[in-house]
Amino acid sequence: MRPARALIDLDALxxxxxxxxxxxxxxxxxxxxxxxxxxxxxxxxQALEGEADGFAVAFLEEALALREAGIAAPILLLEGVLAADELPLVAEHDLWMVVHAPWQVEALARATLPRPLDVWLKLDSGMHRVGIDAEAYATTWQRLRALPQVGGLVKMTHFSRADEPDHERTREQIDTFAAVTAGLPGETSLCNSPALLAWPQARGDWARAGLMLYGASPFAHGHAAGAQLQPVMTLESQVIAVRDLPAGEPVGYGGTFVAPRPTRVGVVAMGYADGYPQFAATGTPVAIDGRPGRLIGRVSMDMLTVDLTDHPDAGVGSRVELWGRQVAATEVVARSQTSAYRLLCGVKRVPLVSVGG
Known part of the structure; x- marks a missing residue:
């Protein structure tokens, strides 16, 4: 069996x-x-259900998969419904939904539902992606509050630059949210992962932990709170072939790496079809049998190459960590023209193996 796999540490989660x-x-x-x-x-x-206050997914199908698996905790649809005919399913499966557009308000007003829905009303405080405009927010809140189709009502917004701790945009969005929602009772939700870690003034009744839940920092540079995170995924594989090259010989597609000295090359069963970044540069860190190592040459679809010259005991079967406990995902990101979000979400084809119970 191919040795590539992703270990998922549920205790770290x-x-x-x-x-x-x-x-x-x-x-x-x-x-x-x-x-x-x-x-x-x-x-x-399943690992979090005993203690999480609830879960958030993007859309209805993701929520239904969780309900089918027996997850009974609250689940929030971050995109809300994408069509009015989804509203009965939201009610049937006892889901919460974000309302971020006027048409969703009108769909709720026209719906015949077996029970009121808990709604999170999203303010566009400056992200300018989705959300109710500041001028219309209070009126929209009052409209929803009066609808029999609506039960609980939470006020929320989303930050566009909270991963830049020194940027004033987040402070501006916090102030906008406070001004627009003043006098409107009910719970609030402002913080995404970077705001939780870097913006204590943005605290509300509900936090929304995304990237940090998986142990990756949302910041381009180190951050004190981010240092407390534990990586959940360890992507690993093994060396499947070894060859010795003289100085001056290239490795892999395009010959992007040329051996500067006699070089011992290890071929690893891992490639961009598994989600490892195709454009990771030579020198991107790996761990070889627990010791620091480096990627060399271009990443292929199914294989990549590492430098074994200073690892005399390594060979076929040696374990190679691509990221995880020893190699931070952010170190790979820094050399790969990508982001931690894309890195983790892009993992595919390799089996996910849960550890930690």
Whole structure:
């Protein structure tokens, strides 16, 4: 069997959730959209269900998969419904939904439902993607509050630059949210992962922990709170072939790496079809049998190459960690023209193996 796999540390997942909840000071949703950022949504939800205040997914199909797997905790649809005919299913499966557009308000007003729905009304405080405009927010809140189809009503927004701790945009969005929602009762939700870690002034009743839940920092540079995170995924494989090259010989497609000295090359069963970044540069860190090593040459679809010259005991069967406990995902990101979000969400084809119970 091919040795490539992704180990999913469920104890680390629980640690990161508890950190998010502690930093937020209130309740926290575990964001497990996009198959829990590539970590396996059902298994992550099962690992957290005993302590998570609820979960968040992008759209209805993701929520229904969790319900079918027996997840009974609250689940918030971050995109809300995408069509009016989804509303009965939202009610049937006891889901919460974000309302971010006027047409969703009108769809709710026309719907015949077996029970009122809990709604999170999203303010566009400056992200300018989705959300109710500041001028219309209070009126929309009052309209929803009066509808028999609406039960609980939470006020929320989303930050566009919270991963830049020194940028004033987040402060501006916090101030906009406070001004627009002043006098409107009910719970609030502002913090995504970077805001939880870097913007204590943005705390609300509900936090929404996404990337940090999986142990990856949202910041381009080090951050004190981010250092407390534990990586959940360890992507690993093994050396499947070894060859010795004289100085001056190239390795792989395009000959992007030329051996500067006699070089011992290890071929690893891992490639961009598995989700390892295709454009990771020579020198991207790996761990070889627990010791620091480096990638050399261009990443192929199914294989990549590492430098074994200073690893005399390594050979066929040697374990290679691509990221995880020894190699931080952010170190790979820094050399790969990508982001931590894309890195983790892009993992595919390799089996997910849960550890930590």
């Amino acid at each position: 629980r640690h990161n959730y508890r950190l998010a909840r502690r930093l937020g000071g209130g309740k926290a949703l575990a964001v497990i959209k996009a198959d829990a950022y590539g970590h396996g949504a059902v298994r992550c939800a």
